Amino acid sequence: MISGPSGVGKGTVVHRVLSLDPSLYYSVSAKTRAPRPGEVNGREYWFVSEEEFDRMIEAGELLEHASMFGHRSGTPARPVEDARAAGVDVLLEIDVRGAAQIRERVPDSVLIFLEPPSQQELVRRLEARGTEHGADLERRLARVDEEMAAGEHFDHRVVNDEVDRAAAEVMAILERYGHTA
């Protein structure tokens, strides 16, 4: 599982890891926000309504879930369980609150915290990526301290100074746990 503060570049590193190692099964999360331009249902996320998300929680279909910046995200349990039953290693990319639930519920998970070279750099990246503005950007900035502090509960910390280097370090960690590409 890869987690880390908002804006650290989790998506980019995960993308690189998956291209280095197509044998990993990427868990596609359920999300209650609307798709952004270019996002495809079932590829980036499963886009579901708030009602459907409630139903999934009720039915025990989510391995973890969390609220974030005006919407909710969760990991559908079934695909993860099916992949693991078939001997396939699964990659999750989730926020730090979901990570805490995975630690409890999946004891053999490997928790990797992706961190920025510095907290100032994280703030700079969040502002520079330009996908959030005004109140939304403020909310993310306000949560930086809490999200950075969560790093101490992880098995491994990887600095996202450079995408290729960080992805290679993630691969090296997985190999130490017996994962082969």
Ligand code: 5GP
């Ligand atoms: P986005 O900008 O795509 O709306 O949201 C990205 C945030 O949602 C990231 O922090 C990402 O880690 C988190 N996220 C994506 N999928 C899940 C999930 O299934 N569970 C949790 N807890 N967080 C998720």
